[in-house]
Amino acid sequence: MMAAAQAGAHGRRVLLVDHYHRLGEKIRISGGGRCNFTNIHCSPRMYLSQNPHFCRSALARYTPQDFIALVERHGIAYHEKTLGQLFCDGTSQQIIDMLKAECDAAGVEWRMPCVVERVTRMDEAYAIHTNRGEYRSESLIVATGGLTVPKIGATPFGYRIAEQFGLQVVPPRPALVPLSFDPDMLARYGDLSGVAIDVEIACNGGSFRESLLFTHRGLSGPAILQISSYWRSGDYLAIDLMPGRDAEAWLVAERASAMLLPTVLAEALPKRFAQAWCLAHDCAKPLNQFSLQALRDIAAALHEWRVRPSGTLGYNKAEVTLGGVDTHGLSSKTMEAKTAKGLYFIGEVVDVTGHLGGLNFQWAWASGYAAGQAA
Numbered sequence: 001m002m003a004a005a006q007a008g009a010h011g012r013r014v015l016l017v018d019h020y021h022r023l024g025e026k027i028r029i030s031g032g033g034r035c036n037f038t039n040i041h042c043s044p045r046m047y048l049s050q051n052p053h054f055c056r057s058a059l060a061r062y063t064p065q066d067f068i069a070l071v072e073r074h075g076i077a078y079h080e081k082t083l084g085q086l087f088c089d090g091t092s093q094q095i096i097d098m099l100k101a102e103c104d105a106a107g108v109e110w111r112m113p114c115v116v117e118r119v120t121r122m123d124e125a126y127a128i129h130t131n132r133g134e135y136r137s138e139s140l141i142v143a144t145g146g147l148t149v150p151k152i153g154a155t156p157f158g159y160r161i162a163e164q165f166g167l168q169v170v171p172p173r174p175a176l177v178p179l180s181f182d183p184d185m186l187a188r189y190g191d192l193s194g195v196a197i198d199v200e201i202a203c204n205g206g207s208f209r210e211s212l213l214f215t216h217r218g219l220s221g222p223a224i225l226q227i228s229s230y231w232r233s234g235d236y237l238a239i240d241l242m243p244g245r246d247a248e249a250w251l252v253a254e255r256a257s258a259m260l261l262p263t264v265l266a267e268a269l270p271k272r273f274a275q276a277w278c279l280a281h282d283c284a285k286p287l288n289q290f291s292l293q294a295l296r297d298i299a300a301a302l303h304e305w306r307v308r309p310s311g312t313l314g315y316n317k318a319e320v321t322l323g324g325v326d327t328h329g330l331s332s333k334t335m336e337a338k339t340a341k342g343l344y345f346i347g348e349v350v351d352v353t354g355h356l357g358g359l360n361f362q363w364a365w366a367s368g369y370a371a372g373q374a375a
Contacts (some may be wrong), residue, residue, distance in 0.1 A: 002365050003101035003141045003346055006372025008106025015135055016103065017128065018112040020153040024096035026145065030150070030361070035092030037071065038064040038365070039358035040047065041084035046355045047363065048229055054327040055352050057294050058335070062369040070313075074098045075134055085357040111135075119161055126342065139342040139375040141335075142361055143368065146321025146348040147172055154315070159325065160348035166339035168326040170351040174318035176227040178220035179309035188280045189214060195270045200243035206230030209243055214273070218309060225356050228312060229322055239305040241277075242268055248299035255295060257287040266300075277305075320360050324351040334374035335367055344371040 001016070001024070008014045009290050022028070027035055039046075042064050044056045059141070068086070071078060075096060077089035088094050103110075115131045118123045119140065128139040144158030161266045169363060181189065192214035200209045213221030245268065254264055267272035278284040283298055290298070325345045329338050335350075337343040346367040354360040 001103050001366030003143060003344075003372035003375070004108045005099065005102035005106045006369055007139075007141075007323040007375045008103065010373065012139075012375065013299055014103075014106070014108045015137070016108050016110050016112070017019065017116060017130065017135070018110075018116050019115045021113045022152075023100065023112065025152045026149065027096050027099075027361075028092050029149075031087050032093055032114055034087040034090070036081075036085050036087050036358040036361065037078070037095055037169050037263045038067050038086050038362045039084045040068075040080070040086065042359055042362050046359050048175075048322065048353045049327055049351050051351070052306060053329040054330070054332045055185065057332040057367075058366040060156065062366040064358075066369075067365050071095075071098065074101070083357055101173045116157070119164070121165075121340070138345065141344040141346060141371050141375055142349060143346050144349050146324060148314045148318045148321050148348075150315060155242035158345065162325045162329075162337075162345060162349075165337060165343055167329040167337055168347075170323040170326050172321045174312045174315050175322035175353050176225045176319035176356050177228045177312045177314070178218060178317055179224055179228055179231065180218040180311050181314060182310040185218075185307070185310075189276055190216060190242050191271075192270075192272055192276060195273050196221060197241060197270060197273060198243065201227045201241040202238045202240075203227050203235055204230040204232065209234075212239070217313065220308070222356055225319065229353060229355070231309065233311065235308070237307045238331070239307060241301045241305055242302050245368075246298055246299075247302045251287070251299055252292065254287055255290070255292070260284060260286055261290075261298070318358070319366045320353055321348055322353045324349050333370065334375060335371040342375070346371045 004014045004016045030036060040079045042059065044059055076094045078086050078347045079089055111132055116128055117131065118129045120127045125136040127137055128135045142158050142161055146153055147154050147156060162169055193216040197212050199212045206227055207227040208223050210222035210226060213220060232244045238363055262275045262278040264287055281301060327350060330345060335344045335346050347364040352363055354363055
C-alpha cells in the first residue's frame with residue numbers, strides 16, 4: 001500500500017493485487033492489535049542482512065519521523081512504549097485505513113482477493129496472470145512478505161519470482177521467534193511457564209538487555225525473540241541472569257549465612273527459578289557449606305548461564321522471516337532488480353530483517369516509499 005500510494009501520487013496508473021481476503025492482515029494482528037508502527041530509534045545497525053549496508057539509503061530517505069507525520073496528518077493518536085516503540089492509542093485498523101485512504105487518494109485500483117498464478121515478461125511489459133484475468137504493466141513491485149504466519153496467507157511466491165528473473169534468494173528461516181527446550185531442559189524448567197526475568201543475552205555477536213519469559217515449551221519474551229535472529233541450530237545462548245550486579249561480591253559477602261542458596265538467590269531472581277536453577281546445578285545447599293572458589297564458580301554461572309535450545313517454534317509463532325531476496329541483486333536506492341528492468345522487491349520478501357519493536361514496519365514503509373517513487 002505504501003508503494004502503491006507513492007507511485008499513484010506521482011502520476012502512475014497503479015493496480016494493487018492481493019490474494020488474501022482481508023486487507024493488511026499482518027498489520028491488524030501486530031502489536032497486540034495496536035500496531036507497533038515504527039521506532040524512533042531506528043538505525044541501520046538494528047537490521048540483519050548478508051549485505052548489511054543495503055538498508056541505509058531507503059531508511060535515510062523515509063524516516064520514522066516521516067511516517068509519524070503521516071500518522072498525525074490522519075489524526076491517529078499514538079504513544080511511546082519501551083525503547084522507542086510507537087503504538088496506536090486505538091487499534092491497528094487505523095493504520096490500515098490510513099494506508100487505504102492514501103491509496104484511494106492516489107487513484108490506486110484494487111483486485112482483492114485475486115490470486116496471481118504466474119508472472120511472465122512480454123516485450124517491454126510484465127504479464128500478471130491471475131484467477132481474474134491477465135494484467136500488463138511496465139513496472140512490477142513484489143511485496144509478498146515472508147513465510148511467517150502461513151494461516152493468514154504467507155507463501156514463498158515472492159522468492160519464486162525473484163529466482164525466475166535471475167536473483168538469488170538467501171535461505172529463509174523464522175526470526176523473532178520463541179525457542180524450544182529438549183526433554184531434559186523441559187524436565188528441569190518446564191514448570192516455570194509464566195516466570196519472567198530481566199536478563200542480558202548474547203549469541204553470535206547479538207546482545208540484548210530485555211525480559212526473558214519461560215513457557216511450557218521453552219523460552220520466549222523480548223530477549224529471546226531478539227536473540228533468535230542471531231541463533232543457529234546447535235548454538236548456545238549466554239544468559240546473564242544478574243546484569244548490572246556483581247554476583248560474586250554479593251555471594252562472598254553472604255558466605256557465612258546458613259540460608260540455602262536458592263533462598264539467597266530469590267532476593268534477586270524469581271523464587272521458583274532460583275530453586276530450579278540450583279537443583280539443575282546441584283547447589284541447593286546452605287551458603288556456609290560452599291568454598292570461596294565454589295561461590296565464585298556459581299557467580300560466574302549466574303552471569304553466563306549457557307542454554308542450548310533444541311529449535312524454534314517455527315513460522316506460525318515467528319514475527320518475521322530472516323533471509324529472502326538477496327539484496328546484492330537489488331538497487332539500494334530504488335529496490336529495482338539489477339537483472340530485470342522494472343521489477344522491484346520490497347519489505348519482508350527482501351533479505352533485510354529488523355530487531356523487535358517497529359523496525360520491520362519501518363523497513364516496509366521505507367522500502368515501499370523507495371520503490372513507489374522509482375516505479
